[in-house]
Amino acid sequence: MTTIDVAIVGAGFAGLAMAGALRRAGRDDLVVLERAGDVGGTWRDNTYPGVACDVPAHLYSLAAHPNAHWSSTFAPGREIQAYLQDVTTREGLGDRLRLRTPMLGAEWDAADAVWRIDTGAEPLVARSLVLACGRLTEPHVPAIDGLESFEGPLFHSARWDHDVDLTGKRVAVVGTGASAVQLVPELARHAAHVTLFQRTPAWIVPRGGGEIPLAERERLSESPGDLARLRAELHAEGEERFASRSGDVAASASARAAAIAHLHAQVSDPALRAALTPDYAFGCKRVLLSDAFYPAVASEVVTLEPTALTAVDGSTLTAASGERYEADILVLATGFASTQQPYADLVRGDDGTLAEHWSEGMTSFGSTVVAGFPNLFVLNGPNASLGHNSAVLMAEEQAAYVVHALAERDRRPDRTLRVRPEAEAAYTEEIAAAAASTPWLTGGCRNWYVDDRSGRLTLLWPGTVQAFHERLTGSDGSEFEPARTPVTGSLPTHPHG
Secondary structure (H helix, E strand, O other): OEEEEEEEEOOOHHHHHHHHHHHHOOOOOEEEEOOOOOOOOHHHHOOOOOOEOOOOOOOOOOOOOOOOOOOEOOOEHHHHHHHHHHHHHHOOOHHHEEOOOOOOEEEEEOOOOEEEEEOOOOOEEEEEEEEOOOOOOOEOOOOOEOHHHOOOOEEEHHHOOOOOOOOOOEEEEEOOOHHHHHHHHHHHHHOOEEEEEOOOOOOEEOOOOOEOOHHHHHHHHHOHHHHHHHHHHHHHHHHHHHHHHHOOHHHHHHHHHHHHHHHHHHOOOHHHHHHOOOOOOOOOOOOEEOOOHHHHHHOOOEEEEOOOEEEEEOOEEEEOOOOEEEOOEEEEOOOEOOOOOHHHHHEEOOOOEHHHHOOOOOOOEOOOEOOOOOOEEEOOOOOOEOOOOOHHHHHHHHHHHHHHHHHHHHHOOOOOOOEOHHHHHHHHHHHHHHHOOOHHHHOOOOOOOEEOOOOEEOOEOOOOHHHHHHHHHOOOOOOEOOOOOOOOOOOOOOOOO
16 A cells, blocks of 8 residues: 555646646655556547647646747647646656556545545555546537447547548538537548538637747747746736626627627628527637638538537438438547536545535535545636636646645644535635626526536636636635544554555
8 A cells, every 4th residue: 555645636737737836845745647648638638630729838838837849829739748748757757657547436534534546556545635637538429319320430529530541531520619620621621521510600719820930939948038928928818808708798799799700701601601600699608719610611621510410320410400411430529528527426525426516516615625525626627717818827726726725734633624615605606606697607508617407607717817816825724624633543644655
């Protein structure tokens, strides 16, 4: 049996940010568990043609590891993956990183005040557990009648089959979200024809950017101050976008007008433009960035079916409109199980599992700690996503909070942090009040930010990054119950093997 201070589950951006924050705070007694064979999370798993980030690369980086060498304003997926591999090396994680080591289960042992973690190998005991598992990990496969009867290659965009040759084939894509707008232009370059099933159109704004000249990369590399100022400028620009995404009347109208102008500039056919125009409020669903999607859809290579795919019979695909299409390859760009986290069934606290605690939607205090789950921290969990800025910034704020909370834990005789249920309830109400009038709840769309079971906003933080920073740094420890008298026989303070 191995006993360590902090076990981190997940080696994507959040997990690596957490490991780095702990080490810079002098906390080296940690382990990072990663079920896959490499680090990277989303950027390891998503390798579909055209995959890239829609946040400027210099902001989609860890503050402790700025990178002057991004090749493009919006980095391609493989480059982000390489960056995270480099961060792992720079952090010197070494044997603290355990690849191919899944968390099969985790149970709080109240008697010894530890988490007992099942990895399928040597038992692991941790005084604190950090779930940095991500929210876009498990592909969502919609219930489509006869889907299993499809005769050709069938896969989700997040599980791309690179053995399948698209050249000269009829490819059908289900979905017009963030992955599809990157994927479809690439497919249109190679496939004989692409049929695109659109349940709901997205608001799309110009992407801009492009390749960063080598001279500019060298300049930023030689001038860390300029790189820091660029990151600060991008951060500020992102914060300004909050107004248009969250329902500010003037900002939303201006952004909506820009999106409509972008559509009209790139699609000349009035009927196609109408099919691509959302009927819900700007910001209700994730706003997408693309300069290539509309031209691809307007080309002769792509057919837009403006209704959902409802049935599959061999190679024949039937839409809700009744139209039928033939396809050789079927790609599901249908998103992820985001509001019901797959890890929630695996984690058992004082009175049950996280899944049971979250049966009506995820709840927390500070988007990070959960009542009934002592010494547990969740990154990228309840209300920690953003619709306007870099999600990496949120993970870094949460990691800083965890470091602060662990110091509070160590000051307690029982070395245990239990969230007061009243604190979690008050934070949940705070989120609900802030979200009540936003497009995410009132904009007339279905989005992955809201849990269908309760109608609550459970994914997005309904404020700026700065507001989140102030909320977490303003916490004084009163979110936790008073310390209890230690139980006789509890594990020693120092780790042992």
